[in-house]
Amino acid sequence: MRSIYYSTTREKSDAPGVIYGTERVETPSYGRIELSVPPDRMAGDVSYPGKDPDPRTDFLATASTGFAGPSAFRQAMAQDLRALPENQRDVVVFVHGFNSTFSEGMIRLAQLAEDLSIPGLAVHYAWPSLNNPLGYSYDRDSVLFGRDGLETLLAEVKAAGAADIILVGHSLGSLMTMETLRQIEIGDEDAASRTVHGVILMSPDIDVELFLAQAHRIGTLPQPFLIFTSKRDRALQLSARLTGQRERLGNLSQVDRVSDLDVTMLDVTNFRDGTRHLTPATSPTLIALMQDLNEVNAAFQGERAGRTGLLPGTVLTVQNATQIILSPVMALN
Template sequence: MIPANRALAFLLIVSALAGCGGPRAVTGLPGSATGGASSAVVPIYLATSRERSDNPALPYSAGRSQELAFAEFDIGIPAGHRPGRVETSGRVPDPARHFTALAYAPIADRRAFIDALDAALEKRKPESREIFIFVHGYNNNIAESLFRNAQLTHDYEMGSVSVHYAWPSGASIPLYVFDRDSAIVGRVGLAETIEIAAQTKATRIVLLGHSMGAYVVMEALRDLAMSGRGRTLKRLGGVVLAAPDIDIDAFQSQADDIGTLPQPFTIIVSRRDRALGFSRRIAGGHPRVGSGSDIAFLQSRGITVLDVSDIDGGSHGVFASSETLMKLIDNSRLMRATLEDEQTAMSPTALAASAAAVEGATSLTVFLPARLIGRLAAVPPAR
C-alpha cells in the first residue's frame, strides 16, 4: 500500500504532466451551445481509434477500437480568442467565448474519407494542397484534442487541410500508464491515417505529434517502415515532434527500425519543460527526448532541433501557445528554411538576422542536422 504522502506526491506529478485542471471540455454538440457567434470556423477531419460514444457532447470515448472511425467537425473560434490559448467550457459553451463544435458529420469509411479530403484539397490552389496531421498528447478527451488542432491551424494560419488523429487517451490525471499503453494501441490507426493521406491528391503531408503523441508518431513510422510500406513514408513532407515524451534509448531504437527518417524532421525541446521532468522521474530517471538531453545524437540522425527553453517560458505546450513562435514561422526565413525548405542552406549571419527580426526570437537556439552544418560551413559569410 502506498503511503498517503507518496500517493499525494504522485497525484501532484501527474497533475503537472496533465497541464490542466477544472471541468473537462465538451464539444457543445448537439446544438447545446448558447450565446454569441464564433468569429471564425476551422474544419477538422477526424480519424480516430477511439470507440464511438453514446454521449452526444463527446461522440468518441476513451475506449480502444480496432477499426478507425472518420468524421468532419466544424470548430468555432471564439471572438475573444487569444492566440496560443484554447478557451473551453465544461458545461454549456458560448461560441463567442469558447471553442465550440458547430457541426459534426460522421464519414462512412476509408474511401469516403479520402474523397472528403480530396474535395477539400481541390478548393485550394495547387501549391497549397497540403494535409496537416496533428496527434495529441497525454490526458486529452476528444473535445480538448480537436480544439487544440483547430487552435494550431487558426493561430499559425496554416491554410492546410487539417486532419486530427485521436488515439484513445483516458483523459484522466491518474491514467498515465493507461495512456502509454493506448499509445501503443493507437500506432496502427495512425499508420493507416498516414496511408490514407498518402492516397489523396495532397502535394505535401506534414505530421506533428505532441508529448506522448510523439511516441505514437514514432511507433506509426516504425510500423510503416517494418511492414514494407516505405513508399508511404516518402509521401511525408515534414515531421515535427513537439516536447516528445519518449525515452532517449527507446527513440534511438525506433529511429534504427525506421531507417531513413522523413525529411525535414524537427524536434522541439526545452530544458524548462517541467512535465517531462516529472515524466523522467516516473520512468526511473531515464531522460526524455523533449528535454534536449542528447542533441548531438539527434543531429547525427538528420534531425533539426529547436531549443525553446528561453522562448515564452519554455513550457510543455509552448509549441502551441507561443506568440513568438507564431510570428517567427509567419515572417522568418529562418523557420521556412528549417521546417520547410532545408535544401536551401542559409549562412549563420542570415539565420541570425532572420531571428532578430522578431522580438524575442533571438532566444531560440537552432541545432541543424550534421549534414547541413557542413554545407553551411561552405557558404561564404555575408558581407
C-alpha cells in the first residue's frame, strides 16, 4: 500500500472513474490517495485497472481524501511527517510528462516509490495534460500555465516540515521543473537551492540552449542534480524533429554542451524499455542499481571521485559536469 499526496491544476471531472480531467484551473486542488500495489510483479511493471480491476495484478485506489485547501493539505502532511523517524522526513515531488492522465501519474509515482523503496512521503503534481498524442502544443502551454501551482506546492511541502525535497520531472515535466526553479529564484535570490535539495530529470524534453539559460538564471543548482538521458529515446527523437532540432536535453550525446554546470548525466542508452522514454522507472536492472536512494544521494553529495564506485560505468568529466554511461552487465555484477 502506498499513500500518495497530490496537488493539481486540472479541473474536476464528472466522467465515471475519472477524478480530474484535462481542463485548466488556476486554483489548485489538494488530496491524498491510498494505492494498493500488486504483490507479484516485476520491478518497473505497471498494470492499470480496466473494466474488471484485480488487486492481484492492478494498481488500485482504495481510499481518497480531498483537502479544503493548502492549509489542510499542509497540516495533514505535517502530521504524517512527524510520525516518521527524523532521518526519513523527506518528500519526493513528481511532475509527470506529456500525454498523461491524472491517474497514470499517480500510479507511476506509486510504482516508483515502491520499487525504489523511497522513504518519507511522495507527492504528485498533476498539471493539465490533454492526454492526447496530438496535444503536444496544448501540453507545452499547460506546462507554463502550471508553474505557479508547482511553486505553491513546493512552498507548502517545505512549510509542512520536509527535511529534504527531491523534485523529479519526467519529459515535459522536466521543463516545468526548470521553469519553476527559475521562477522561485527570480522571486528570491538563492531560494531555489534552499527550497529544493535535489533534482532528477528523467528523459527531459527541453531545448538544450533553453536549459542552459534556465540553469544559469537559477545559479546555484540543487544538489544532487541528475539528468537521465538515452540516445535511443524515440519520443525525444520525434520531439526534436517537431522543433526542427537534432536533439533535446534527454537524448544529448555530448556532456560538453553542459560542461559549465554542476550536473551529472546518467546515460541509460544501453537499457531497454519500449520507447526508452521512462527507462529509470521501467528497467528492472536499472531500478536495482538505483534502489538505495539514500546511498546514491550521499555519494553525490561527496567528492566527485566517490561517485564512480556507486554508479558503475564509463565516466567522462568535462569541467563541472559528469557523464556516466551505465551498463546493464556492470549493474548485474
